[in-house]
Amino acid sequence: MVNFNSISFEKEVFIVKIPEGDIALKKKSDLKYFFEPKSIAVIGSFKEGFFGGYVVVKSLLNAGFAGEIYPVNPSYKEVLGLKVYPSIKDITEEIDLVLIIINCRAVPGVMRECVERRIKAAIVVADGFAERDEEGARLQKEILKIARHNGMRIVGPNTAGIANPAKGLIPNPYEIGYERLKTGGIAICGQTGMINPQAFPYDDLHYGVSKLCDFGNKSDVDECDMLEYLENDPATKVITMYLESIGDGRRFLEISKGVASKKPVLILKSGRTKEGAHVSTSHTGSLAVDDQIFNAACKQTGVIRLKNFLELFELPKIFAYQPLPKGNRLAMVTFTGGVGVIAIDEVTKYHLSIATLSPETETKLNAIFPGLGKTIVDIGPAMVLSNNYTEIYSKILKDVLADDEIDCIFNVIWVGPSGKYVEDYLKFYKELQGRYQKTIATWIYGPKIPFLNEMAYQLEDLGFPVFSNIEMAIKALGIACQYAMARREKSDEAASHNQ
């Protein structure tokens, strides 16, 4: 067992600590008020701009939030057609969630009014807390005490908030420039606003999200709370997180192990270096955890550790869209040998093995073109001779997919500059839907130019993830195989215990 408690943290004056006993007040069921509120009060300024209470209300309206919205500000009468209440006390109806986006010094007072109204959940967008200075740290401690003693939960402070697109709940404080956030199976949580919709235009990217949560300063709701919540969230197929620190190491070990055995958990943790950890402390006021210990914790719990920011958004797609591979035998279909060589170099990093095609498939492929039935199915030479490129391509891919000797496939698509094959590919991928129980990762040859982007989104809408580079596609298959293998081992273990 990795002992998180043995870590010696650097002292940092701004860190907020609340007496141990008070943590017992946390209740996991509380998070439902954040993600499924029937009503939300927004306390802030309603001046138009790219940030603020006005934007929150507008985002909620645009996204079609079906619950009640109560804007609160004594200086306004109306915003976007909604009545503005002078104070939270003037709202007679029940309030599930409050979003506070005012000067930090005014937050404790407002929080007291909220607990009087028995509000159970607060998103504190306001900044100027532990990330700023000692005074801010004191304020953060104050609001945390108010919440803890009254059974209220806090996301933040210094957060861009949360989102549940399926409910039209996008109380985003920054202008995001689009209305709806696409609903899907990926939950994204982060100790940064970088994961939020103003940073990543999920909708434009056809990126389907189940829940979003920016922990901000992570004074209360943290990675463990979200893991527990998302474990039982039926909309979430895969959980991905960006963390700079771990709030409670022991709890993290326990919870993540349980969750990872049900759903893939992918974590990018920065602050890996002493330098990075120091900066992390100063921007969200959180403690960083020793990096190697975190590595060991991931191995022990089955959490998949990510390496960079791009992976955070790309790798979860393999779990959200594709079935888990039944084994680790990988086939490749490409039209240029170079891609195959690069891909094979990557393969050896994971527990993937290069599939040997069955003799039947080999024979079928060699009949299409001499030498095609190799480890890497290189369509290139055959394609130059063919009059109908996509016909030969689809025939080859189907032959490979039907082979019982393979579990997953790296498929390289060549579109050509005119884009004339796009429709053919889309039609063909539509045919593949649900037909073969193989895990498919696709790379579209070439850089991200607009029409290839668009094609990638359309393939993903059909359920086939497209990765932005060769290595990412192979890694996606690699982690899918590793995860599937770990799950199988666990269930075998469980089965043998039950005998």
Next chain:
Amino acid sequence: MVNFNSISFEKEVFIVKIPEGDIALKKKSDLKYFFEPKSIAVIGSFKEGFFGGYVVVKSLLNAGFAGEIYPVNPSYKEVLGLKVYPSIKDITEEIDLVLIIINCRAVPGVMRECVERRIKAAIVVADGFAERDEEGARLQKEILKIARHNGMRIVGPNTAGIANPAKGLIPNPYEIGYERLKTGGIAICGQTGMINPQAFPYDDLHYGVSKLCDFGNKSDVDECDMLEYLENDPATKVITMYLESIGDGRRFLEISKGVASKKPVLILKSGRTKEGAHVSTSHTGSLAVDDQIFNAACKQTGVIRLKNFLELFELPKIFAYQPLPKGNRLAMVTFTGGVGVIAIDEVTKYHLSIATLSPETETKLNAIFPGLGKTIVDIGPAMVLSNNYTEIYSKILKDVLADDEIDCIFNVIWVGPSGKYVEDYLKFYKELQGRYQKTIATWIYGPKIPFLNEMAYQLEDLGFPVFSNIEMAIKALGIACQYAMARREKSDEAASHNQ
């Protein structure tokens, strides 16, 4: 000295070997006929299609090649308004370069006619040689002998060819979908067609290329020849290569050392693993070199080794567009702390050190917003309060750029969903042109959606490279600092020798 000759290669029947003595016939000056021909003969089919002689002629015409084009094929009279000659013997004018794109079995005969005409350079696009089978290996040996005994050089066979966009020389055998290839300082060579314009729409990407060369099966012209040629090519500022094998290890060591001291040489070598190396052999018929030895060779010669396919196209930009850093002190300007933490984790991988801003800069920045003058200049909190975001941004960036305590800068641009700041940024970057001798790497926050792509290209047109992710931007600055440092050490050494 690393001994390449001690490497034990796996035996492979298809490998073509030419007696040692014949290599002496190689002359480096010969490559000028490939890249600066006054005339080019194209021997192939002139049927319309996406691949073939027709496409080669069309590409040359579209790109505005100023030399003579002689299509050759006994079955045609005219193609695209040009007279077609029945055979190479029927052309009375001088021919500098020939491009052969016919059935492999017919290539030796045509090659003999070419040497009779004293043609000095042949691009053999035709495939079916050492990459295919023993018969192909025999054919490859045959054409190589013909060339070697007559002072002719070969690029290929099994190549997509070469390009020199400044001369309108884009004899591309595949339809590329655009006319001109943007001219710039980056030379790209590869043992794969993946680097060619049909794979990477360089022009659409605003990616400026000096020379392109696909080695194909690399029977003759190889990485060493190209390094020698590009060393003295004034249009080339940085050389980047994708290799699966090294033709002559000893020669590579000597040549790359010399070239790298003049221009940055970046190499992505795949076939790193035994599995990858095996596949590499079967697709271009070349020998792979032991990976660790290659690593050592890079360290010794100053070659910068790349890690993946994306880096091949992104990292050279730092050398092509920006001045070399004078030291390794890195500053960061971002508007979100998370980016800073991720970036700092990366920084420690290279010889970069986080700059400490001068007290003057610190004071100036803190006057703009309390706490702004930190290691990582996080504009975030200040920007939310400002009415004019880009004004405050440009003021801050200029203050940092003017600081004598920094050598290079990682700059994170936030555009916002509406794209309304794009024009402001472009105007501001224009002001920076040539003004500060600092190396700037930019990342535009968010994924690659069309309008951000477009903005990135416009910034690059102004001379400021934009990288597709945080880690890539930091690595670009890291390798630029390492290269600059190595160059300074070398010139210090040279100076002390001269004293």
